[in-house]
Amino acid sequence: MNDSSPRPIGFGRVAAMFPVKDMERAHAFYAGVLGFTKTFENGQPVGFMILKKDGAEIHLTLQKDHKAAPFNIAHMMVADVDALHELCRSHGLRIVKGLRDKDYGLRAFVFEDPDGNRIDVGQPI
Structure with missing residues (x-):
């Protein structure tokens, strides 16, 4: 008997790729401000x-001519969205959409990283 039904496909991690103009500045932000740890670099x-x-895992790619997209490139879930919002404000990052409770069950805001990449951040209410 020939079973033509497709086999289920398992998926592993998916990581967002953030284009950056200045790798040192981006690393300083994500590691120094947000607390990420570098696990690999190349080049x-x-x-x-x-x-x-x-x-969470993010990938940074050096793109000297990067022009930020006018839409969110990633969505991050965090344990304390209010603390991250205050951290972004205190470091002078642009808040694109202010912090508020959404009707879909998240407390959320959108900010731009130092390269203008828009990141949507949420926490379940």
């Missing part, structure tokens, strides 16, 4: 970097 000068914190 001389470094053109690619992986950073992790808790269950």
Whole structure:
């Protein structure tokens, strides 16, 4: 008997790729401000970097001509959205959408990283 039904496909991690103009500045922000740890880098000068914190993983790619997209490129779930919002404000980051409770069950806001990448951040209410 020939079973033509597709086999289930398992998926592993999916990591967001953030284009950056200045790798040192991006690393300083994600590691120094947000507390991520660099786990891998490649190139001389470094053109690619992986950073992790808790269950989150982001990839930075050096793109000297990067122009930020006018939409969110990633969504982050965090344990304390109010604390992250205050951290972003205290470091002078642009808040694109203010912190508020959403009707879909998240307390959320959107900020731009130092390269203008928009990141949507949420915490379940």
